Structures are given as structure tokens and as C-alpha cells.
Amino acid sequence: MTADVAIIGQGYVGLPLAKEATAVGLKVLGYDVSQRVVDGLNAGKSHVDDLSDQDIATMIEGGFRATTDPSELGQAKTIVICVPTPLSEDGGPDLGPVNSAVAAIAENLRPGMLIILESTTYPGTTDEVVRPVLEAGGLKAGEDFFLAFSPERIDPGNEKYGAKNTPKVVGGHTPVDTEKAAEFYGQFVDTVVRTKGTREAETAKLLENTYRHINIALVNEMARFCHDLDIDLWDVIEAAKTKPFGFQAFYPGPGVGGHCIPIDPNYLSYNVRAKLGYPFRFVELAQEINATMPAYVVQRAQNLLNETSKALKGSTVLLLGVTYKPNIADQRESPAVPLAQQLIAKGAEVQFHDPRVEEWFGVADAAQKIGDADLERAISEADITILVQKHREYDIDALAGLSQAFLDTSGKAQDGDKVERL
Structure with a gap:
């Protein structure tokens, strides 16, 4: 043929x-x-x-x-x-x-x-x-x-x-x-x-993803100091995006994943260093910020547990959604992996649920999978539940209501005594 x-x-x-x-x-x-x-x-x-x-x-x-x-x-x-x-x-x-x-x-x-x-x-x-x-x-x-x-x-x-x-x-x-x-x-x-040629086409893709990478890093850093200053960043973004020109909304999260954002900007940074001998500082700083977000989520979870006189060591932490973005099964470079690894390293008992994942690569042997039938019970028994990806299958407010403590990295849950948004 x-x-x-x-x-x-x-x-x-x-x-x-x-x-x-x-x-x-x-x-x-x-x-x-x-x-x-x-x-x-x-x-x-x-x-x-x-x-x-x-x-x-x-x-x-x-x-x-x-x-x-x-x-x-x-x-x-x-x-x-x-x-x-x-x-x-x-x-x-x-x-x-x-x-x-x-x-x-x-x-x-x-x-x-x-x-x-x-x-x-x-x-x-x-x-x-x-x-x-x-x-x-x-x-x-x-x-x-x-x-x-x-x-x-x-x-x-x-x-x-x-x-x-x-x-x-x-x-x-x-x-x-x-x-x-x-x-x-x-x-x-x-x-x-x-x-004009192949180099321009190659660089166009890297510019697109570097733009996203840097702006995600910006809001991730803002998430930290806005929390410390008692400012609701999610409300800030909603207000800012009403401007009809000059602003595009980006949102904080537990880290970046997939094949593009955590990887592609490094191609450009690598090429600049290799061929020109100096760093692409925006990219390298953005990578540094985004790479530390799983550790920041662990810190926030630890602080929430402290408020109820619990230590992270020995506590049960349930992660909801372990893919790299919502509503897909793709696990490539998912920030849920370093998040789970750091929780486990600190002595937490990690469980996970994801309606789109049969086997979680990377931490499968160290994290207990929760089935759909056991999800509500697991949430009610876990010391803290962390929403990592907001899959459409999740009724976020209902799940938060069942939890002992609920850390929402998506910003979609309603505020409440047991709920904290990133």
C-alpha cells in the first residue's frame, strides 16, 4: 500500500x-x-x-x-x-x-x-x-x-x-x-x-511554553506571599481578569506537569547556555519556583494538621487526582509524584484516588489506592485530603464537607472551617 x-x-x-x-x-x-x-x-x-x-x-x-x-x-x-x-x-x-x-x-x-x-x-x-x-x-x-x-x-x-x-x-x-x-x-x-524558516518555527513553540511557564511561576510565587498576607489570590485573579486588555489569567497549583511546561523551556535555556555562554535567567528562575511547589503544598498541609494538634508524621493524607492536569489519564511529569514522595519522606501514610488512573507510576508501592466505592469513607477517615487535580468526576464541595481537613490546590472549593485554598 x-x-x-x-x-x-x-x-x-x-x-x-x-x-x-x-x-x-x-x-x-x-x-x-x-x-x-x-x-x-x-x-x-x-x-x-x-x-x-x-x-x-x-x-x-x-x-x-x-x-x-x-x-x-x-x-x-x-x-x-x-x-x-x-x-x-x-x-x-x-x-x-x-x-x-x-x-x-x-x-x-x-x-x-x-x-x-x-x-x-x-x-x-x-x-x-x-x-x-x-x-x-x-x-x-x-x-x-x-x-x-x-x-x-x-x-x-x-x-x-x-x-x-x-x-x-x-x-x-x-x-x-x-x-x-x-x-x-x-x-x-x-x-x-x-x-521564515525552521529555526523560527522551532523557537515559536518554545516561546509559547516559556510564556506559560514564567506566568505560572509568577502566580505560584504570589500564592505564597498572598497567603502570608491574608490575601485571597483567587479573588485577586478574578478581579484582575475583568480587564479586557493587557492581562491573561494564570492560576497557582501544586506544580507543573505534562511534557511541555516543565520540559520545553529548558530546551531554550540549554541552547542559550550551550551556544551563547550565558543563562536564560527568567526560565531558570521560573523552573526553580515551579519545582518547589510540591514542597510548598506539603508545608501547607503540615500547617493545617498543626492547627488540629496533629503531626504530619503518622497522619493519613489522601490525594485526589494524580494526573498532570484535570480530566485526562496522562501522568507525565505529574507534580503529584514529588508531592507524594515528600509526604512519605516525612512519615505520612499516603493514599490516593483518581477515577482515570488504574496504576499510579512512580509511587505505586508506597501509596494505597482508594477505589470509588471507598472514597467517601477514606475522605472521612483521612487526617487531611489534598485536591491535586479537579477532575470533573469530583463534587469538590461535597467531598470537602466529608473531610477532616481539605487543602484545595485548584481554588474551586468554597471557603469553610475545614477548607483552605492554596
């Missing part, structure tokens, strides 16, 4: 992209190194929050197929790389998955192919890392094949914006490459935004 597009990586980015491409009649090949993922997809089973089993079945009916065979990449007219780029030990991006994907493409590269990198990374990756490997066989980017970068902008769990209606930024190795990529995405994305 000749594929219109092969998408490398069938996770939270690649699979929604495959869905939209299939919906307009493109023949899509989904490539992944995980046999489990591929077998599940070919059996019509989804493993990401935003797609149902029915979505996968519809995709298969439209010609979608998944494979672990890299030789099949040679059948595709366009190849899109959607693999993860975690942080390495030195704080830079781990390009191992990207390098593996590019090597597989290089072995199957044909004249006329369009290659697009979507994986978030530092500026220059497309031109300095991807292009030399692809050109090693003699074909030239912009002449024999086409090369572009288009940052992924998937927001898991977002019910308003998805792959189709989120504007797609594209930047090519040459203007011709840019137009080829824009033409490809224009088939199934409502709006395509062109940049």
Missing part, C-alpha cells in the same frame, strides 16, 4: 494527527516502535485520552493502519516525526528518539518525499541534526526532497481546540519546503501559519 503520510510516533501527538489526516481521505500509516501500541490500534483500541475506540475504528475504515516495520516508511509521500524528546541528564533534550526516527527515514528516503519534524526541541535541530543525516545518501533538502519543522500544539483534554482547529505553524529549510509543508497540513488543518 502506498501511504499519503506515515506518522512516526502514535501517542498524544501523532494519533490525533493521524485521525485528522484520515478524515479527509488520506491513506495514513502509523509507525510506532511499541508492538503493544500497534497491535492495539490495529485492533481498534485507543490508548490516548482524546480518541475513543470508535475514533480508531473509523480511522481503520478510512484506510489507517499501524506498523512496527520501518521499511514501510518508504511507501509514504510524506513522513511526520512525532516522537518524544525528554530531558537528558545534562538538562538538554534527549534526541535519541528523533535520531532513531531520522535514521529509519534515511534508509527509506526517496526523491520527492516531504519530511516534517514535529517533536519539540531546541532551535537548529532540523537543520543541524536532521538534515545532515537525510542528506548523507546524496539527496539534497529543498531540491530532491523537502524538509520542514512544524511544532506540535496538542493540548490533551482540551475540548475546544484540537489538531484541526489549532493553527499550524510551519517553517521549511527553504521557502519551497515551507510551501510543501503548508500544502500538506492545509488539507486537514483550518489555519496554517508560515515562518
